[in-house]
Amino acid sequence: xxxxxxxxxxxxxxxxxxxxxxxxxxxxxxxxxxxxxxxxxxxxxxxxxxxxxxxxxxxxxxxxxxxxxxxxxxxxxxxxxxxxxxxxxxxxxxxxxxxxxxxxxxxxxxxxxxxxxxxxxxxxxxxxxxxxxxxxxxxxxxxxxxxxxxxxxxxxxxxxxxxxxxxxxxxxxxxxxxxxxxxxxxxxxxxxxxxxxxxxxxxxxxxxxxxxxxxxxxxxxxxxxxxxxxxxxxxxxxxxxxxxxxxxxxxxxxxxxxxxxxxxxxxxxxxxxxxxxxxxxxxxxxxxxxxxxxxxxxxxxxxxxxxxxxxxxxxxxxxxxxxxxxxxxxxxxxxxxxxxxxxxxxxxxxxxxxxxxxxxxxxxxxxxxxxx
Numbered sequence: 001x002x003x004x005x006x007x008x009x010x011x012x013x014x015x016x017x018x019x020x021x022x023x024x025x026x027x028x029x030x031x032x033x034x035x036x037x038x039x040x041x042x043x044x045x046x047x048x049x050x051x052x053x054x055x056x057x058x059x060x061x062x063x064x065x066x067x068x069x070x071x072x073x074x075x076x077x078x079x080x081x082x083x084x085x086x087x088x089x090x091x092x093x094x095x096x097x098x099x100x101x102x103x104x105x106x107x108x109x110x111x112x113x114x115x116x117x118x119x120x121x122x123x124x125x126x127x128x129x130x131x132x133x134x135x136x137x138x139x140x141x142x143x144x145x146x147x148x149x150x151x152x153x154x155x156x157x158x159x160x161x162x163x164x165x166x167x168x169x170x171x172x173x174x175x176x177x178x179x180x181x182x183x184x185x186x187x188x189x190x191x192x193x194x195x196x197x198x199x200x201x202x203x204x205x206x207x208x209x210x211x212x213x214x215x216x217x218x219x220x221x222x223x224x225x226x227x228x229x230x231x232x233x234x235x236x237x238x239x240x241x242x243x244x245x246x247x248x249x250x251x252x253x254x255x256x257x258x259x260x261x262x263x264x265x266x267x268x269x270x271x272x273x274x275x276x277x278x279x280x281x282x283x284x285x286x287x288x289x290x291x292x293x294x295x296x297x298x299x300x301x302x303x304x305x306x307x308x309x310x311x312x313x314x315x316x317x318x319x320x321x322x323x324x325x326x327x328x329x330x331x332x333x334x335x336x337x338x339x340x341x342x343x344x345x346x347x348x349x350x351x352x353x354x355x356x357x358x359x360x361x362x363x364x365x366x367x368x369x370x371x372x
Contacts, residue, residue: 004268005053005085006250009040009077010261011062012279015094019130019200020158022192024263024277025060031279036262037069039283041076043260051085054247058090061117063097067105074109083110088152088246090115095141096133107148114145115185118155120168121175128162130196135175142179152243154183159217160209161189162197169217173224182243186221187236188214218360233312235359254300254307270295297324298371301331305369310362314346314353335368 013028013036055077065073078086090113091106106114120126121135138155145153157176159169176184189208191198200206209217222232230238234252237245250257259266262282265274273292276282281290295303301324308315317328328336336352339345344358344365358365 003049004250004256004258005051006247006255007044007049007052007055007258007260008247008264008266009044009055009057009073010059010259010264010275011040011057011065011073012060012262012277013064014059014061015064015097016130016132017196019196020189020192022195023060026279028064032283033065033069035283036279037065037073037076040073040261043288044077044258045080047258047260049081049258051082053085054088054090054250055081055086056090056247058092058115061094061097062091063093063102067099067101070102071105071109074105074111078110086110088113090245090247092117093141094133095137098141098144100144103144103148103150107150112150113152113154114150116141116153116155119158120161121172122168125161125164125168129158142181151182153181154185154239154243154245155181156185156187158187158189159221160214162207164209164217166213166216166220169220170224173221177224177228183237183239183245184225184230185237186225188218215360222356222359231312232356232359235310235362249311252307252310254304270300300324301326302369302371305332306366309352309354309358309365309369312353314351316351318350331371332369339365339368 010024012025013031013033014025015028017025017027057073062070089109089111091111092115095116095118116138118138119129119131121138123134126134142153155176157172159172161168189197191201191206197206201208225238226232230240231244232238233244234248237248239245256267256269258268259273259275262275262279263277265272267273271292271294273289275288276285276290282288301320304320304323305315320328324331336347340347344355344361346353346355354362354365
């Protein structure tokens with residue numbers, strides 16, 4: 001059986017907790033970080049992975065690891081890999097963590113892509129959402145990365161933040177464009193359970209832009225980035241040609257991947273699984289998985305559509321027919337015919353994709369592909 005060519009490594013430690021974040025994370029202080037790094041390497045080794053096309057270390061905040069811990073993690077993960085096959089190796093980082101020493105460790109490893117959690121260039125906004133870095137930290141981190149030779153750097157930005165105006169969004173986009181970076185992920189704020197923002201919302205203390213203002217922000221972002229040479233290749237992601245996230249395309253192409261670390265999710269042999277989330281449970285458990293779900297053919301087809309339609313190039317009907325040994329027309333003929341009467345999808349004879357309006361109303365389109 002063909003092995004996956006992508007792996008995700010989760011580092012759950014953070015120096016602080018942002019007000020909007022619901023990812024698997026824990027405050028760094030007092031945690032058994034050295035033991036955790038060894039456990040992650042051990043879990044990785046159990047899969048006996050000979051080669052990968054993409055490797056992604058996310059969090060949490062991987063950059064809170066010490067120089068020694070980072071060096072051990074990177075060497076442990078790549079010791080047995082055929083590095084000639086590793087096309088993209090990404091690590092997430094907080095701008096305030098990127099010391100020259102840490103960047104030197106990254107440069108001396110196969111890491112070739114850095115993802116910076118910027119969220120906004122407005123210092124007041126950063127404080128409002130619980131971030132501890134400043135816009136100056138971002139500039140300094142980018143200067144150091146450029147000096148070290150890192151060309152493939154992406155940043156995350158969020159819009160629809162408390163008290164944020166369209167002018168604020170324009171300033172963030174203009175600042176991003178001035179940096180001439182090859183990639184940006186631009187997300188609308190989503191309120192998640194078990195976050196400070198959700199608690200504030202429930203108590204009436206969170207003042208967010210309304211739907212019309214959010215739509216104005218979205219439309220401005222789409223137009224400005226497109227006119228500046230960035231391809232809108234996925235609902236929330238924009239890149240210069242050739243700088244699309246190869247790792248994330250694994251998810252959107254509905255391909256299998258290894259998920260390693262506390263709280264990590266993976267997809268192997270038709271099974272979606274999740275590891276123990278609490279760090280101590282993860283360390284103490286011989287079987288790292290806390291749940292497994294064997295997907296039915298129906299669920300696999302639904303995911304093929306939900307995930308594939310997130311991409312600008314959408315879903316190939318020919319590939320769907322081959323993958324599931326079932327004609328697309330038999331499964332989704334009526335849905336497809338109905339959607340063709342709207343301005344939400346494009347069709348070129350094989351590929352179904354979302355229009356810009358379809359991207360904006362993505363969830364409404366995805367719902368149409370649920371199979372009764």
